[in-house]
Amino acid sequence: MNKEEAEGLGYKVIAASPFEVGLIKGEKGIRTWFCQDFNRKLPDLDDPEIIRAIMANEEYEKSLGDFGRRENSMASLIDPKFMLRDIDSKFAVSIDGKIYNKSSGEIVPEDEPLFLLRARDVLANDLLTEYWNLSLKAGCNEYHAYLLGTTRGKFLKFRHDHPERMKIPSITEGK
Numbered sequence: 001m002n003k004e005e006a007e008g009l010g011y012k013v014i015a016a017s018p019f020e021v022g023l024i025k026g027e028k029g030i031r032t033w034f035c036q037d038f039n040r041k042l043p044d045l046d047d048p049e050i051i052r053a054i055m056a057n058e059e060y061e062k063s064l065g066d067f068g069r070r071e072n073s074m075a076s077l078i079d080p081k082f083m084l085r086d087i088d089s090k091f092a093v094s095i096d097g098k099i100y101n102k103s104s105g106e107i108v109p110e111d112e113p114l115f116l117l118r119a120r121d122v123l124a125n126d127l128l129t130e131y132w133n134l135s136l137k138a139g140c141n142e143y144h145a146y147l148l149g150t151t152r153g154k155f156l157k158f159r160h161d162h163p164e165r166m167k168i169p170s171i172t173e174g175k
Contacts, residue, residue, distance in 0.1 A: 003046040006054050013050060014160045015042055022156045023053055029153030030057045032129070060142075087116075089147035103143075119158035120165045128152045 010026045021038055023030040031053045035041075043050055084093045092102050099108040108114070117124040132148050159166060 001051050001055055001058075003044065006045045006051070009054075009058070011045060011054055013043055013045055013047075014156065022153075022160070023050060024153045024157060025057065027154050027157060028150040029156050030054070030149065032156070089150045117155075119155045120162070120167055121169050122166050123169060125152065125155050125159065128155060 011030075012024050014022045014024060019035055021033045021035055021042060023032070033049070037049070038047070045051075045054075084095045084097075086092045086102075087099065090101060090103065091099055091108070093099055099114070100106060101108070117127060128148070128151065132145070132152065135144060135148065
């Protein structure tokens with residue numbers, strides 16, 4: 001694997017934060033490192049550590065097979081005109097306001113509390129990373145880890161692309 005092949009597959013190294021280097025593939029977060037791991041410089045795609053992470057991810061994606069592909073989920077059976085908005089890789093809101101699991105089609109009961117993180121929240125990526133680590137320790141399946149990685153990548157990309165929109169939670173006191 002070389003830099004050109006990695007770019008052709010959609011990989012990119014980004015400054016995920018002032019303290020983190022991120023590797024993304026399209027919208028999916030692959031891995032983060034602390035900046036000091038690269039002497040506080042943004043590494044190239046051909047850095048040996050980056051190449052190892054890319055090759056590991058390519059192998060991992062091959063092992064997933066059809067996991068995470070929308071055409072193989074329950075969501076593919078739902079007419080798009082009834083979907084109002086995707087929430088994340090797992091959940092969406094229907095036109096009648098119901099939140100449902102896109103893989104199973106299960107409606108989330110209205111009496112079940114929910115917690116929403118926005119990408120503009122400066123603490124969100126750390127929380128997603130911790131949740132990812134806890135999920136792996138608890139033995140979650142590869143599908144869950146894959147979707148969480150996708151969400152984390154979208155958050156990292158948003159932070160990179162829109163630093164002016166990042167904010168501390170509730171700094172505006174709900175205004």
